[in-house]
Amino acid sequence: AQSVTQLGSHVSVSEGALVLLRCNYSSSVPPYLFWYVQYPNQGLQLLLKYTSAATLVKGINGFEAEFKKSETSFHLTKPSAHMSDAAEYFCAVTEVSFQKLVFGTGTRLLVSP
Amino acid sequence: SQTIHQWPATLVQPVGSPLSLECTVEGTSNPNLYWYRQAAGRGLQLLFYSVGIGQISSEVPQNLSASRPQDRQFILSSKKLLLSDSGFYLCAWRDRTSGNTIYFGEGSWLTVV
Secondary structure (H helix, E strand, O other), X not given: OOEEXXXXXXXXXXXXXXXXXXXXXXXXXXXXXXXXXXXXXOOEEEEEEEOOOOOEEEOHHHOEEEEEOOOOEEEEEEOOOOHHHOEEEEEEEEOOOOOOEEEOOOEEEEEEO | OOEEEEEOOEEEEOOOXXXXXXXXXXXXXXXXXXEEEEOOOOOEEEEEEEEEOOEEEEOXXXXXXXXXXXXXXXXEEEOOOOHHHOEEEEEEEEEOXXXXXXXXXXXXXXXXX
C-alpha cells in the first residue's frame, strides 16, 4: 500500500523567509503526487500536482515542488513566505489503482512578522 | 465548470441521534466520490469511496454508512451517533481527465454532544 510521511507537524518561519515543507512517499509504481492547502474551517484546495511530466512543478501562490524519485520525495517550497501562507498543508499520493488518495498527517505552517 | 456542494456546513447532534450529510457534484458525470473525516490533529482519514451508483467501498469499520442513490449524489449517514464521530467531514470527487485530481467540498463540522 502507498503511504506518505510529512516530517514536522509544525513549521515556523519569518515573513520573507524560505518555506520548506517535507514529504516522502512510498509507492511500488510511479505515483501521482499532490499538495493541498487548508485554511481554518475550510475544505482543501489544490496547490500543485505531479503527474509524471516535468519533475519541477509550479503551483498557485508562488509554491513549487520537485519530484525526486531517488529520494522518494516531493518537498514543497516557496522562496519568500507571506503572512497569508499560514495554513495547514497536506501531501498526498494516489493509490495504485488511482481510485483514492492517501494523505500525510499534515504540516501546519506558522508565519511570524 | 464542475462544482461540489456539501451540506449542512455545521451540525450539533446529541449522542444516539441519526446523521445525514449530503454531497452533490455538478458539471461532470460518473465521478468517483469520497467521504473523508478530519479529526483534530489526526489528518485526513478516508471513510468511503464510490466508483458508481450503488457501489460503496468502506475503508474503516465504524457506525457510519454511505450511499450513492444518484450518479452525482453521495450521502453519509449514521443511525446512532457516538461522541467519537465528532469531526470535520469532507466530500470530494475525482476528475479523471486532469491527472486524477481530487477536489474537495467546503466541509461539514459535526459536533456530537
